[in-house]
Amino acid sequence: MNHPKAAILITGDEITMGIVNDTNGGYLAETLTAMGYEVQSIVIVQDNAQFMIREMTGALERADLLVITGGLGSTFDDITLQTVARYAGRSLICDADYRESLERSFKSRFRRKAPADLERQAYTVEGSTILPNAVGSARGCFLKMGAKEIVVLPGPPMEMKAVFAEAIKHMSHPEAPFMRTVGLVDITEPEIEKTLEESLDKHENVKFVTRVKYYTGPTVILSGPNEEQLEEIVTSLREKYGENIYTTTGEELADVVVKMLVERKKTVSTAESCSGGRLSAILTSVPGVSAIFPGGIVAYSNEAKASLLSVRRETLESFGAVSEETAREMASGVATVFGTEIGLSVSGIAGPSGGSIEKPVGLVCTAISFGKRSWSYTDHFRGDRETIQLRAAHTLFKRLWRILWKEDYTG
């Protein structure tokens, strides 16, 4: 299978200075790959015409498609359009109607006269197709230079996505490959890769990459021209790693867990201390969760743990807030409060302060209350405050998945 080549060019001093962390590169890389392009490079450069032209030249020597984002704003350092025009040997044209509409909307929004620079966004490259922007004022453009295609998009992620959707209508489409994404837990990357390398010997044209998700385990993305072939490989993985696979269709672990809960009509509620709401935030990031999630309680203070979750004061005194005993009572307590079959709880020391020798930063106790049964765990997570909070939350989802899976398994 011969993939057309694509290159991504992102501009912005705010990115090369590390003030803004670019996410457009990742989004475009994922979308272009899914469309069947081979993305050769993602290059981020300063807002500097010379650098941009050097990278455009290099990229289009190797790639069939160049996607450029950023520098379409209305300030002096937004030089992408004039740079593309210069590179393509074309001129810039001002769209008077659009300029007026920009000025009108600014006036109505901020009740004052629009700054002169605003008109920068009314310009476009001669002989290019204007790409409308449904969620902002910076429009993109699409142009062809012989067989090569150039797409210019605004920098703000939401606007970039909206305008890229317009660009796709004009791009010449390659043939998209088939893809399968397999998510695993409790197994290492080298082990799964070794297995795949062996099984891929008899499947040419099938490529794979692995990513390690910090909070769950490795994910394997298989791609190839033949759907049955991929299904065959997935089946062989199931045979070997059935107990470790939570998805073969690219879902996140949280989505899988929520789907299982919805299917089995099992309701869940959350009691959080050190995770501070991240557990419920992850749950509620899944559409449709409301069917099984009435809510949760963030009990940061011991007082709240006692009064809202009915954690016994003796438990807090003799074992402390960060203990499996407290976690168990939080889990069963929240299940009672919300009348859910399952209760999840997290209590730990996220740091940076609050640690001790017996209970260091990163120590996290979690519990799952499931009907009459319950499980509790103690982990020591490494990382900064947020990493510890996220690892605690995701590790709990992993364990709930195991429990649901086993239950399923043993009927």
Next chain:
Amino acid sequence: MNHPKAAILITGDEITMGIVNDTNGGYLAETLTAMGYEVQSIVIVQDNAQFMIREMTGALERADLLVITGGLGSTFDDITLQTVARYAGRSLICDADYRESLERSFKSRFRRKAPADLERQAYTVEGSTILPNAVGSARGCFLKMGAKEIVVLPGPPMEMKAVFAEAIKHMSHPEAPFMRTVGLVDITEPEIEKTLEESLDKHENVKFVTRVKYYTGPTVILSGPNEEQLEEIVTSLREKYGENIYTTTGEELADVVVKMLVERKKTVSTAESCSGGRLSAILTSVPGVSAIFPGGIVAYSNEAKASLLSVRRETLESFGAVSEETAREMASGVATVFGTEIGLSVSGIAGPSGGSIEKPVGLVCTAISFGKRSWSYTDHFRGDRETIQLRAAHTLFKRLWRILWKEDYTG
């Protein structure tokens, strides 16, 4: 001020395929900039020796420092070390002691024999300095080629940070510039940039970049060789935009709000529906918040809103869950439950489903209960489910800041 030039090279098919969204580039760009380097480019390429060598060559023609991340793992596609060795014309040396320790720790962790590939991580480039990795098994290396310096780091962000901290000990340090970061709300980027361009006419050597934070407003980063000069500019900004500035020292809005609350000993609790815990998650991401945040309630179901937050059923029936009336009762209700002076609430339609003509996806009602006073708001946020949840939460922080600021202002 003459900045030494730096380039960042990141490798990984998982990144060019968009499976992993790189964050190392942003972290390194920010750190190197703060150290006084001018970061010229961040380049992400496939795990391909030819591509890597092309980029290394180009980068070191222009830059004094090249930082490479990724490809130090133990699988077949981890080719960074041999590629660097090839580029530098050096050989790879195996560290037998380290290989043994790798095998030992694998065995003790997974209770089975280590895969052969593990030994890949025991190799290092001849004549380079080994950079230890305190949080993982992939060690980095530092090497000089004449006046040029090359730093090689592992890809997982936590390991990259730990090893980069070791690299800094060996890098030749430039003179770090002074920096000031000013955060603003309720003002547009062109307006603030216009003001700065004018005031910078009389301050040469001072550079600035702006970033637009999606959920608050523009942030301005000033850098220059002279601290007093920056202070002067910040003062002039304060005179002009005092009401819009929440920080002149680079703090996040949430940090500023928490600090104000802690200083004034004002306690706060949260009641969340559509934001699903994000409000409390943002609050609890700030160290020391426990002094003023006993907890919050995620009341996803109407039943929970009524029973836990004492929202009157008539209110829910006549105005609906997504209404300022419900939001006000949620805010005062949660303040009562936790006995806090301030109660914050969010109720809205995050989508993708659940919208109607009167109450479309993105409609969010929020409220602030503050002692005897209270405020409520209705917004319509654009974006996907998570964007709407985050915008709702951050907008509420912005409004709380305004209230705290005004209170401060009027004494």
